[in-house]
Amino acid sequence: MKKHLSVFLFLFLMINAFAQKTVSGVVKNNEGERVPSASVTVEEPGKDAIIAYAISNSKGEYTVTFTSSAANVDVKIKAFNHKATTQQIKNDTQTYNFNLQTEATEIEEVKLKTRIITKKGDTIEYNLKEFENKNDRTLADVLAKIPGVEVNKDGSVLYQGEPLIKFYVNGKDIMEGGYGIINKALPKDAVASVQVLENHQPVKILEDKVPSDQAAFNIKLKKQVTMTGRAEIGAGTNIGESALGDDALFNAKVTPMFFGQKNQWVVNYKANNVGDPVENEGNLFSFGSRFEGTRRSNAQNSWLDVEKASTPNLPISRYLFNRVHYFSANVLTTPFKNKEWELKASGSYTNNDVERASYTERFDKLFNQTSTFERDNRFFTNKAKGELIFTKNAKLGFFKNVTTFNQYWNADRANVNLFDGAKNERKFSEQALESPSTSFQNSLSTIIPWKSKLLNLQSFISYQNDDQTLRSSPGNYLFFPGTIPSQNLFENAEKINQYFNIETFEANHSATMGFTYKKWTITPEIGYNFLTNDVYSQLTQISAGNQFGYGPAFNNDLKFRQSVPYANLGLNYKNENWSASIRLPANFTNITAEDPLRNLNQDFSKTTFEPSGFVQYSFASFFKTSVFGNVNYRFADVNNLYAGYILGNPTNISSNDFTNPVSENLSKSAGGRLEYRNPLNNLFFNVNYNYSNTKNNLISDFTGDGTGFGVLKFVERDNEFVSNSQNVEVGKYFPKYKSNVSVSFRNSDSTSELARLGDFYDNDSSSQNLGFKLNNSFFSWMSFDYNFTMGWSTNESIFASTSNESFNHNLNLIFYPIENHSIALNWDQINSSLAGQTYKNAFYDLTYQFAWSKKNIDFELKWLNIANKNLFERIDDGAFSTSISRIQIRPSQIMATVKFNFK
Structure with missing residues (x-):
């Protein structure tokens, strides 16, 4: 290092x-x-x-x-x-x-010529119209063509390979991180330009005091008051056969929006069964500055699970068999005359039903045997979320309170056929999981000017209750040889029930005082973080209509407590060229765990110093270079300290040896970055280097029988994971040819130690990826987008040295034979190969579109998966096993759709 x-x-x-x-x-x-x-x-x-x-x-x-x-x-x-x-x-x-010398400027004739890209200070502004083609309709369509910008399928954006800190519309952040809905539905014709705010500090009172190395987007609309939005209605049918999904297809999207100077709102309803995961567009993609408080993407504590079918490395719309209904509403208003206070309210509801199926041949290198799995799944999601945010973000003060409520009513199903080649034995299992969950969070942060100082008070509280019940029948499907009290423990059970409950409470309170001296801002901080987890679990069986418990070895009644008083010194420097932010925290961690069933009473304390920070320097107008580093300790959580057996899924039962010491994880990372962004010649590039080293005192050891059944335990042994990566990306926009070209390359190397059946193995891996992207809209009769990635990877272990290759590419070619008419060909190609075996997967789509320009309405007819390929084949190689998967994907289908803007 x-x-x-x-x-x-x-x-x-x-x-x-x-x-x-x-x-x-x-x-x-x-x-x-x-x-x-x-x-x-x-x-x-x-x-x-x-x-x-x-x-x-x-x-x-x-x-x-x-x-x-x-x-x-x-x-x-x-x-x-x-x-x-x-x-x-x-x-x-x-x-x-x-x-x-003063001299009057006489203008005889005015010709307006808009610059494609302009830069002023840390703000780069893109004239969106210069990047669009005739078939682009939404903001996301055009953003994907801007140099240095990547747009994912869910609407999230990466700038220079990094996520955004904020996403504004006319300077306001109505979506608070869940901006994918706007990005995918805001008509491009409503947008004047896109501003990239580099080194953006969203808290105004800290703008010249606490630097940031993250970027934000501001979408400037053509009008200060804009009523807009987009909708589409579609219907279709499968013309290929499939055991999953529906034959009759539908797709509905309605997203009206209003952006005013005092009020903004976005209402969204989307439903489909065509494989479009619209519910992901509302996920949190940006979390803001740490001085804004604590924002988290809420998720369930999922300890139990059914066996799941494999998923392919394809665009999700190729394999997702869904029936989703997603509704959301976001409102922003400025209730007071001074416009410094904002009230934001949002709510969403998701109802989703997903089917999935796969066939897998798995070869275990240790046992030298092959087993096969056929898995069919049904996943049911019901989720509701509500959020209320009250904010004041002004030069003379800051206040933000965020209250969030989440409720889940989820259920998963699985039917599994297993063939054990070594025993020539076939087993069947029906599995069901019920997992309701409730959570509540409140985050408060305020910054108060006090003479020449700034006082930042933060408070975060969170409560979550997760219930899970896993059922598997018949009991003889479960088999864990030699690892639990009896090999035939489940032989005569009609059904196995694993119940699990975890109740979690967290509170984190802190106070920070800011002192400013010239270009320096010093921020000493004190705080206290408290976390509790109460775990209860019980494994039972049903036989002849009666329910029996398996006894204390299969029960848990654990109380976990973690308290961390901490002190931190922040050093921040900012001038015209230099910026730096360094945090020097000292944490005083105390962990206790009590389990009366096993007379377990652990008490662990440790003081740690965990510095982190970055230094950034801008020079020669267009260059920016930075270095960063951090040290992080992570100690045992409740996942590491339970000691009774828990059936995590029907092939995996796990427990921890409570005689082990408390797990300790020490991570160190460092890296550097060089960027060049020149709007005068439309050239951009960035070079990155990252290094990390993680040391652990425990290692996970899986004891299995070669088919995937086994017990997971932790063994006391020092081990480390070391990785380093380098990547470079170069992008150039050619305005004369209306072409955007970018090339990227990434190399990654890692070394680690793995354990299985009590033995330990060194494992080395290396991978390289080459990417290329080209967008062109020069010709009036044609435009195209082309992307490809090539990947190579090697894995060296005690068993063998294996090499994998992959090739993915996408071509979207659009012809405009007649005014307002277009024909588009889309070609996805995904290839993978290992040890002489190659699997090629090609997909073709054809789209005809008529644009009724007077009414701003598009009529679209699409033929998807023309070749009617309904299985995806893939080969994967790991340290202990090699598997070949055949995964059900969506068959050939026809869709007719009407699309239009609201204004």
Whole structure:
């Protein structure tokens, strides 16, 4: 690790020492007045190419940083109603003031030409119209074509490979992280431009005090008051046969939106059985600044599960057999005249029914035997969420309170056929899981100015209750040889019942005082985090109509408590080029666990120092480099301290040896990043390096019989996981050809130790991925999007050295033969190979669309999966097993759809 850090630090210092010079000064006119908004550009003599630029501020001050090997550079100053001037100066850091002659600017004829990309400070603005093609309809369609931007199927956005910290519409964050709904349904014609706010600090009172290395998006609409939205209604049928799903298909999406200066609202109803997971669009994709309080994506504590069919590495719409209804509503209002306070309310409800089926051949390398599984699933989801947010975000104060309620009523089903090749024996199992869950969270954060200081008070409380009941019949399906009191414990049971309940309460309170000195902000913090888990579990069987318990060995009654008083010192620095944020926390962890069934009474305490932080430097106008690092300790949670057996799923029973010490996990990570973003020539690239080392005092050991049945325990043994990765991405937009091209490459290496049947094995793995993306809309009669990734991976263990290859590509080719008519061909290709075995999966779609331009209505006819491929084949290789899977996917189908904007 030290070697990698020293190399990066050397490069970092070389860049700072030799790569940049800075010129600053004041721009005045001949009347002695300071000139704001003057453009300052730096060029090499004799070359018509701008190497750096800046804009003078309201006081006429400017600073421009550049990189050049020339002895001299030309500095050009332009300002409205002033005569432009050029001055040649030495290529050195210096102060240079300019005096401009006033001169009236006469405009005889005006021609407006919109810039494609503009940059001012940390804000890059994209003219959205320059990136769209004729068939793009929503914001997400066009965002995917912007250099450095990735849009996922659920509407989430990555910028330079990293998630956003905020997603605003006209400067307001109505969705509070769940912005996928807007991204997928906001008509592109309502949008004027997209602003990327780099190094964005969303808390206004901290803007010049606490730096950020994350980016936000602001969607600027054409009108300050906009009523818009999108809807589509579709119907169709399967023309290929399938054992899953419905033959009659439907798709309905209705998302009206209103964006005003005081009020905003978004209402959304979506339902379909065509494999579109619309409920994921409301997931939390951004969580804001830590000073805004604690935001979490709520999830159930799922300790129990049925056996699940495999899923393919395909776009989810290719294999998802669903029947979903999803409703959500978000409202934002400013209830007071000063507009500093905002009230946000949101609610959502999901009802979903998913089917899944797969066939798997699994070869166990230790036992040298093959077993097969046929799994059929049915997953039922009912989920409701409500949230109320009250916020004041002003230069003189901050307040935010978030109250969230979640309720689940979920149920899963599985039918499993197992053939044990070694015993020539076939088994069958019917499995059912009921898992209701309730949770409540409240997060409060306020920042109060106090003289020259800032006081930040935060409070977070959370309560969650999870009930789970797993049933499997007949009992003789379960088989755990030599690992529990009797091999035939379940032989005569008609049904096995595993009941589990966990009740969780967490409270975290802290106070932070902020002191500002020049460019520094120092934030000492004290806090207290308290967590409780009460666990109860019981394993029973039903035989001849009577229910019997298996005794204390299969029960748990555990009370887990964790208290962590902590103190932290935050050091933050920010000026025009440099920003840094370092946290120096000391945590005083105490853990207790009581289990009266086993006379277990553990008490563990430890003090830890866990620093983290980043340093970022911007130079030469277009470059930004940063380094980061952190140290993190994680100790035993309730998952590590229960000692009675729990049937996690019908093939896996687990317990922990309570004589083991409390588990300790120490993670260290570090890395660096270099970015270049030049809107003048539309070129972007980033280079990243990441290193991590995780040390553990316990290792998980699975004792099984070769078919997948077994017991999971933890063994006391020091082990570590080491990984490092490097990736580079280069993107270029060619406005003359309306083409966006990007190439990326990633390499990752890791080493670890694995355990099975009491033996320990070293495992090394390596992977490489090459990606390419091209969008083109140059021709009036054609446009296309093309993406491909190629992957190579190797895995070396005691058993063998194996190599895998994969190739995925997507081509979306659209022809416009007649005005308002288009024909699109979509081709997905997914290949995988291992040890000479190759599986190729090709999918073709054909779409005809007529755009009724006068009414802004689209009529679409789509033929999906033309080749009627209904099985996906894949080969996977792991440290202990190799498996071949055949997975049910959606057959050929026809869909007719009407799509329109509300305005």
